Amino acid sequence: MATEDATAPAQQRQSQVRIHLHTKSGDIELPQDTGSILVSTELKRYQLSTLVNRLLETDKPLPLEFLINGQFLRTSLDEFLTKNGISAETTLSVEYVKALIPPIYSASYEHDDWISSVDVRSQRILSGSYDGLLRVWNMSSEVVGTGQSHTSSIKAAKFISPTQIASSGMDRTIRIWKYEDAQAAGAASLTPTLELYGHKASVDNIAVHGNSSRVLSASADHSIGLWSTKKAEAPAAPENLLPSANKRRKLSNAKQLPQRGPLSMLQGHQSQVGDVCFDEKDATVGYSASWDHSVKTWDLTTSTCVDTRTTAQSLFSICHLPESSLLATGTSARHITLIDPRASATTISAMTLRGHTNAVVSLARDPNTSYQMVSGSHDGTCRVWDIRSVRSEASDQVGESVYVIERDSAKGKRVVAGEGVKVFSVCWDKDVGIVSGSEDKQLQINSSKPSS
């Protein structure tokens, strides 16, 4: 500050600046457009929030945040203008948004091995682990149900509905489970109902669409599987991919699960497929991200690739942000690239989110707003991003994370390459908050609700 003051005297300091307030959220629009208003440059977020609340005539003050040129206001307007070299003569366009609630650490659920995947539905948390077990947890950190069927580590698990689950893993299979809920520890049941064969290598991620009973799978065998969760609808399993123990099991007359094959296998990627997702608005469209650097768009009704966007890095994770028509994809090069998959888009990268220090392997959107998402990285952190918070840099639009969630197990220490605390999976639930699974064997819950 001292140096700024020392160099500033020649410059005429303005004590007031014109601002124009606006928002994209319909529920907090101003009753009437105030046009540009003159305010003191001394104002900070809190005073601006008070001002807008007064204009909104709210009963209870609603905490607000302010975006100017894609950056959240964290200082006084005066400092902001100086730092960004903006003249106080101009009218500032100020966007206000409901304040982001910092994700507060709330609990850790201990596992016996690394946690590869997490999901949440109806106050139940699902985890898939390298020990080959599926677990369903209640909110009191008790395991209400355990599922054992995979013959190797589980890599992905998702609720299809509150009573149905899909999982996949290093045993190259996808399994469908029936889930019968209960509140008490150990009282719920997880029963495998279907084994799906077709992949030739580890199935590292899956996406599910309950209404159409469809599952998409991303495999290290370079292909994407499209599957039905309905036994009657699914084709027969390819005989040559069944485990050899299968024959023995048949002979021994042990109870055997129905085995089925894929509706189709989507080929085209040149390397292992890192992740898949459905289009959030149209479940006949799927997206995949691959180590071959590309994102592909698939027409699932015809099983054809309709678009390929090639980046410069291996891609490990993907998530669809429907309101902005963007795909977010996590890279080996430690950043997240936002891609506009529409044919009209002229550039490959719409935005780059920087901050992670290792591969970004999991992405999930904020269920409450279309502008935020959370990422999980091998650097041992999750980061919360707001795609409205962005600045121009050379030929790129660059964003920085709004919050960093450390592992509670790391006790504030940063380790090289996230050793021991790599995050493998993250999800974001409206009620529960941000749930992440890690190499530290802890399922960590960070609540993004204001504490009461």
Place this chain on the structure above:
Amino acid sequence: NIDPESLLPKLPSPDELRPFPTVCATQYVGHKGRVRTVSVSPCGRYLASGGDDGTVRVWALFTGRQVWSCKFSSDEAVNIVRWRPGRDALILTACAGDSVYFVVPLSLCDPNHEVASRAVLDDGFGYATTSSTTTPTTKPTSSKWTRPTQKLQDAGVLLQITLNAPPKSLSYHRRGDYFSTVSPASTSTAVSIHTLSKHLTQHPFRRLRGLAQTTSFHPSKALFFLATRQSVRVYDLQAQNLVKTLQPGAKWISSLDVHPLGDNLLLGSYDRRLLWHDLDLSLTPYKTLRYHSKAIRAVKFHPNSGAVPLFADCSDDGSVQIFHGKVVGDGMENATIVPLKVLKGHRVTAGLGVLDLDWHPKEPWCVSAGADGRCRLWC
């Protein structure tokens, strides 16, 4: 008055030569004692490592999860692991004690792949007995190709060659059928050339002057490179003659790698030299680089050199160094060599640092083996 400096071609700055590895992305923790050797699988999904604890371990490349392991010896180190080239089969070769072992890590293959991999190893059984009368010019050897112990077979170790002395270097021909080993302790049978499909071992260099260190096959021609302590002999395997002898000027060569296009060669030496030979240019090095303060243990070109024109070396000073080394295919232009990055992280342990390194087959990622008991992935 022209400044002579201005006439030299300007070296590009490292920033213009991205991407290259800059940070550690994964550590592989599990070995007890030094890790001596690393190799990335042809599919790029697995890292294999071996070390003083007598174990070979296979890891998932990015997560660092150990997915397979086997103890080969309780008193001898695993000196070498190398994946057999090619995507048709998944076969890992490991050297421990006097033996070379071939592994099909069972849990990592789908059923079809496993059948194909087993066939590659089994096809040679019976060949030696049926064709022993037509054994080629070189004398039969005492090398034995056998099934390993049942315990090893159960772990997926399906074939074993027992040599006269411990192999300290192993290199495959690009097609994955021929490979050579160097067992420095065995004088007349130090260098072996093996044919996997025939379970056949030959010793074509019985009267070698100098102590053999390491070998390499030319990627496309029938040429064979044999490094002794101070020179590199280039043989024509078809004509069975010596083509030329390179004079790198090193006191003790530790490692050798041939550029994927075949006309350039890297050597590392225990006397801290990194030497680049242009085979068309001269018998002496095109460039001698002295960036390390301790012995250089391994040198390696990126296998996908067209897209990723990088090479790397590693040293007992604990560092891995990354260089840009662009070779123009037509041979009209000399290679451009630019030092890019010193990767630090391995702890120097009892005077030993980084003992081996390898590249991912496609990406600008490398892995290193540390005397500190760890491997690292650099991205």
